[in-house]
Amino acid sequence: MTCTSKEQKPVSGELAGIVDLALCEPDLVRALRKAAEAACAVYGVPKIYFAQALGKRLHYLTGYGEETYLPAVKEPLDGGIWVFFEGGESLTAEQKTRLVTALKQIVAAYTRPNDSCGASVTAINKESPGGKL
């Protein structure tokens, strides 16, 4: 599936598919959730979630997957947003780097100034509590 409302990004293979899927969503939070869902399926990561840095607080935004209760690895994206990989041992270092790059592109697509499709980071439409984690 290709979304025409956002410009295509320089990632290839399964990552391009993930980015495409995410960019069809109406706001950043839903886009990140869609990306997490797709990335969990593609790479076999149990759980991926996102949070926004507010001082010391990392404020939950959205995510997907099953909880492992093991330490998560976190990586910064842009705009104060962090991604957490739980049980991410199945990801090689290269895969993780490429996935983070793809996620950064998704964040950028929704936080560019004057982008009518995107949401600003400070006005993120947070996931409804009933969503699957």
Add this chain to the structure above:
Amino acid sequence: MLTPEERAWRDKRLTQIAAYETAEKRRDFIDDEKIWDILRRKSNPTRQEVEEVLSKARELRGLTPEETAALLNVGDADLWEAIFETALWIKREVYGNRIVLFAPLYISSKCVNNCVYCGFRHSNEAVTEKTLAMDELEREIKILTSKGHKRLIVVYGEHPVSDVDFMCRTIEKIYATKNGRGEIRRVNVNAAPLTVEEYRRLKEIGIGTYQVFQETYHHETYRKMHPANTLKSSYLWRLLALHRAQEAGIDDVAIGVLFGLYDWRFEVLGLLYHAMDLEREFGIGPHTISFPRLEPAVNTPFTTQSPYLVADEDLKKIIAVLRCAVPYTGMILTCRERPELRRELIPLGVSQVDAGSRIAVGGYAEMERERIPEREQFQLGDTRSLDEFIYELCQNGYIPSFCTAGYRAGRTGCHFMSFAKKGLVKNFCVPNAVLTFKEYLLDYATPVTRELGEQTIDRYLAELGRHMPQRAETLQAMLARMEAGERDLYI
């Protein structure tokens, strides 16, 4: 008497509150008559009914107001024992055997309100008002962090000197203050209700939980306790304070009652309705519930004369029933209570306590003075040191915790609730309790507490190793890194 500046500030906010009350679409969800009707209808529950309610409570699904009222009206001592046992079971099922530790920090006692029960009411000339200057605040933080504290609840009066700008500045100062390895990692806030815009500003600086106590849910009592034309006189403004906080994106909110103002059974149902309404609208109930009792305060006769003062035995019932009714919530017991009573209350469902506390503004700088009545809102019952209290927790089989991991690992709001409601949050809480307790033992504990604390950790690791060897191995590796000098490790 308020100064002209204080009066002008208060009047401006009163106008804001009046406009809000007119525009607010949410309804007052506390129906006094309905609550009394439920309490009357459930005034004499049968043994079978109570046992069925307790059986449902053990499913961690929470209780309805009717079921809660049935428990509140139990008369049989044996059944109360069953309720206490259920409460302890629920607490362990949700949070494990860890007890989170924090300290209160009173930053400003100036207040434009005149609440009948409060030592900080503006007309109380026996209390010396004080607001911490930034250097005094830093000194207080350095004393607290030198004892090992990592979590604070900061308290402000409702006054122009402690408006939202001041709150933001002081919280940023707290987070920025380092003391060797010591630092405050989570600041919770107890302050007056704010506007949505003001909450948004607080959210941006990264607070932990925002706490507003209704004090009493009974409308007529609320009116009597909070004189007209004071900021606290609007019941609705206060009742919906945490709805506005949620609207602003602050999704960890905390409720409470000042027990002793009105009938305790009524107030428990008020708390339950408050939790239910937050869940209904936001899907996120209260992160914590507090149940402070009215305590004596200087030149405040109401605190000892109220007809609704709560007996120790009734406080036990309040805690246990709340734990059954709202199983996912954190429950906070403070140093208002005496040490011997705290010992009895903690096993009834408490998950968070303060220790080594001082509640005078600037009180930690005068640590040796256990009580400074002329600068306190009320009198503390437990003035033991943090280390003494931790030693006792270990003796009683608890794991002391300074954990702040959840809010720094994206487990906030609905994410936190998704674990807590399923009784799974202990899978984070207990390992993180062990890690932060280890940090305390390495850096702050007295030799006797360290010895007992290490035994406590060893026992837990052995137990974890029997059931979850992979997790035990992970935790042991992290503890070894801490022994080697790393700090602030968490899951």
